[in-house]
Amino acid sequence: MNLIYLVLAMAIVTYIPRMVPLVLLQNVSLPRYIKGFMGFIPYAALGALIFPGVFNSTGASHLESAIIGCSVSILLAWWEMNLIFVVVGGITGAFIMNVLF
Amino acid sequence: MSMYSKRMKFLEGVKAGLPVAVGYIPIAVAFGLLSKSLDIPSYTSILMSLLIYAGASQFIGINLLVLGASFGEIIITTFLLNLRHFLMTATLSQRLYSEVSKSWRALLSFGVTDETFTVSALQKAEKLSEYFILGINTIAFVSWNVGTWLGLFFATSLPEVVKASMGIALYAMFIGLLIPHIKKSKPVLVVSLLSMMINCLIYWASMFSGFSSSWGIIVATIVSAAVGAIFYSKGEEQV
Numbered sequence: 631m632n633l634i635y636l637v638l639a640m641a642i643v644t645y646i647p648r649m650v651p652l653v654l655l656q657n658v659s660l661p662r663y664i665k666g667f668m669g670f671i672p673y674a675a676l677g678a679l680i681f682p683g684v685f686n687s688t689g690a691s692h693l694e695s696a697i698i699g700c701s702v703s704i705l706l707a708w709w710e711m712n713l714i715f716v717v718v719g720g721i722t723g724a725f726i727m728n729v730l731f
Numbered sequence: 732m733s734m735y736s737k738r739m740k741f742l743e744g745v746k747a748g749l750p751v752a753v754g755y756i757p758i759a760v761a762f763g764l765l766s767k768s769l770d771i772p773s774y775t776s777i778l779m780s781l782l783i784y785a786g787a788s789q790f791i792g793i794n795l796l797v798l799g800a801s802f803g804e805i806i807i808t809t810f811l812l813n814l815r816h817f818l819m820t821a822t823l824s825q826r827l828y829s830e831v832s833k834s835w836r837a838l839l840s841f842g843v844t845d846e847t848f849t850v851s852a853l854q855k856a857e858k859l860s861e862y863f864i865l866g867i868n869t870i871a872f873v874s875w876n877v878g879t880w881l882g883l884f885f886a887t888s889l890p891e892v893v894k895a896s897m898g899i900a901l902y903a904m905f906i907g908l909l910i911p912h913i914k915k916s917k918p919v920l921v922v923s924l925l926s927m928m929i930n931c932l933i934y935w936a937s938m939f940s941g942f943s944s945s946w947g948i949i950v951a952t953i954v955s956a957a958v959g960a961i962f963y964s965k966g967e968e969q970v
């Protein structure tokens with residue numbers, strides 16, 4: 631029951647940043663600094679989300695499979711492959727490493 | 732707009748959203764698998780995908796839950812993590828026809844993710860139909876929820892080695908989203924590297940001092956985005 635409240639609260643704080651600008655900020659122009667700050671948020675968040683979390687992503691004591699999967703993804707992303715190939719490639723790389731060792 | 736052209740716009744959107752939907756399947760399956768393996772009740776994971784509908788928040792949410800973080804910590808992390816949608820939906824509001832009602836906007840905003848936003852924003856047309864965006868959002872939402880169910884349903888039947896390997900899916904998606912931008916923009920490279928370094932430092936420091944590392948992502952994101960804005964916001968248009 632407690633978990634339902636948590637999910638509802640998470641749903642609300644996820645919905646607010648999506649909804650407020652789309653509904654209310656229609657014709658408002660934000661200051662340049664705020665725009666710049668917000669423009670960098672996705673890249674900053676992605677950086678922090680990837681490291682160091684990725685090293686624990688394939689389970690404890692599976693560091694090498696995380697590194698291989700991660701490397702495969704970086705390579706495929708560098709070649710600007712479709713996102714689906716980057717994801718499947720990363721899983722496959724980690725899987726092969728997990729099977730071999 | 733006639734009923735027929737509304738339907739056509741919707742179907743165009745579904746078609747445009749197809750790559751997102753395909754990409755969501757393994758990630759949503761991984762979410763279902765991971766939450767099952769962490770003993771999160773299935774109804775919680777199903778509700779998360781239905782009501783929260785945000786990959787990163789859901790993964791971080793169940794991770795923090797298992798780490799024993801407080802509800803307050805989880806909710807604040809979720810909120811800060813989703814602040815990035817502010818700019819996306821602000822941008823998107825300029826691309827909708829001005830006569831699109833507030834209730835339509837409230838509906839469309841629920842389906843805005845990093846990926847559906849990118850697909851919408853990269854359309855050549857200057858103004859986008861609400862039915863077109865609804866089409867993109869619908870196919871992506873359905874795929875995310877179907878994937879979650881698949882992950883929960885197959886969680887017990889898949890071998891351990893496959894489950895462990897799928898844990899990397901979300902990170903692979905993040906890498907796939909980030910790398911092309913790093914290639915094109917030095918500010919993006921600097922900001923994301925700085926953020927990685929700050930988060931790693933906080934993570935390692937937390938192992939010695941005992942404070943919660945769940946604030947690392949928030950602190951790293953805010954500090955490095957602010958540094959980026961201070962040093963790189965003077966030029967005309969952003970990254």
